[in-house]
Amino acid sequence: MPALTLAQADQMISAALAAARAAGHAAxxxxxLDESGHLKAARREDGASMFRIDIATGKAWAAVGMGTSSRKLAERAQGNPVFFNSLASTAGGRFLAQTGAVLIRDAAGAVLGAIGASGGSGDQDEAICISGVEAAGLAVG
Structure with missing residues (x-):
């Protein structure tokens, strides 16, 4: 199974942040994260609050852990809040079912990891993540 490289992760982050700057989003x-939820790369822009890395990580960790975008997890959480609160508790607070993270897939559809963002609305965060994945020539899952 192909692994996500540091070069790909850096490329995704650079492209995502460029998309955020082009759209005029906040810092x-x-x-x-890789397919096992381990940190591959992270970047926090000047002016972004101290919580942003933790929030972006929680969104990506939830996505890769559940095998779907954080948008779908947020939708599912509305109909089953007890289960999703239990997931967050079981995961030691690392699980965040909030729009702003997507899976990263290779051309064959295998999950390579997830990318998450924080600083804008959930829709803005998700959009820059998609831009990052696409810039690296990978597929959004």
Whole structure:
């Protein structure tokens, strides 16, 4: 199974932050995790609050852990809040079912990891993540 490289993670983060700057979003943080939820790369822009890395990580960790975008997790959480609160508790607070992270897939559809962002609205965070993945020539899952 191909692994996500540091060069790909850096490329995704750079492209995501460039998309945020082009759109005029607030200062952002972007995190890339591998398929096991381990940190591959992270960057926090000047002016982004101290919570941004943790929030972006929680979104990406939830996405890779559950095998779907954080948008879908947020939608599912509305109908099953007890289960999703239990997931967050079981995960030691690292699980955040909030829009702003997507899976990273290779051309064959295998999950390579997840990218999450924090600093804008959930929609803005998700959009820059998608831009980052696409810039690296990978697929969004």
């Amino acid at each position: 952002m943080a972007v995190v890339v």
